[in-house]
Amino acid sequence: MQTSEEEFLSPADMKKVIAEEAVSRFIKDDMVVGLGTGSTSYFAIMKIGELVSSGYNLKCVATSLQSEKLARSCGINVVDLDEVSKIDVTIDGADEVDPKMQLIKGLGGALLREKIVAAATVKEVIVVGNDKIVDRLGTKAPLPVEVLPFGHKHTGHALSKFGCDPVLRMAGDTPFITDSGNYIYDCRFDHIEMPYHLEMAINNISGVVENGLFLNTAYEVLVCDRRRNITAMSDRVNKELGGNNIRVL
Ligand code: 5RP
Helix, strand or coil: CCCCHHHCCCHHHHHHHHHHHHHHHHCCCCCEEEECCCHHHHHHHHHHHHHHHCCCCCEEEECCHHHHHHHHHCCCCECCHHHCCCEEEEEECCCEECCCCCEECCCCCCHHHHHHHHHCEEEEEEEEEHHHECCCCCCCCCEEEEECCCCHHHHHHHHHCCCCEEEECEECCEECCCCCCCEEEEEECCCCCCHHHHHHHHHCCCCEEEECEECCCCCEEEEECCCCCEEEEEHHHHHHCCCCCCEEC
């Protein structure tokens, strides 16, 4: 039987389906919840807003000013990260996911706070459409690197020595400025050969604040395809399958 085009989800619909799935699987009453940033996290925040309206008592930590504003507009109680000792679950998007659940994040510009929030989180749940799955990191998305504005051209030049092409992210005629007042260089690679080595080497450059490689961070990655199939990648599944596979639940 042929499947008509109308039966396929659009990229935006995949984001909504997977974000809502993550909220229903992971968010329980009385939790401390991390709110990601981006167009997929948008749907998670809206769904969490519905849970709050239905009576859930949640404390939420936002990974960006944008997500904080959205959350407050939905009646969500947003607290400062330092007001909680840990975050039970964070739901966030990603720009690339490899078969071992290693990630590139930060095209939405929130990588620094996202990484700090992820480090304080027990279960970092990543939600993506299957268009974000890659065999090797760096093949589709550039790697965003947040840098101090001071001497940023020198920092960008130092980044180029890793074999990439760093481009200063712009917002119109002026550099894009992160929530922490920094700039971002988007570094295009053919592919990233040794992500662990690269992560450390980049963060060793003076002027670099943080980079968008999120290694060994995801507790589970939930993936939606255009036919609405939902796939879970998890550490447990990866160990069982030797780190190369995804299991469809
Ligand atoms: C923001 C991020 C986002 O999670 C990532 O860019 C994915 O965004 P989207 O859900 O809009 O595709 O890392 O810094």
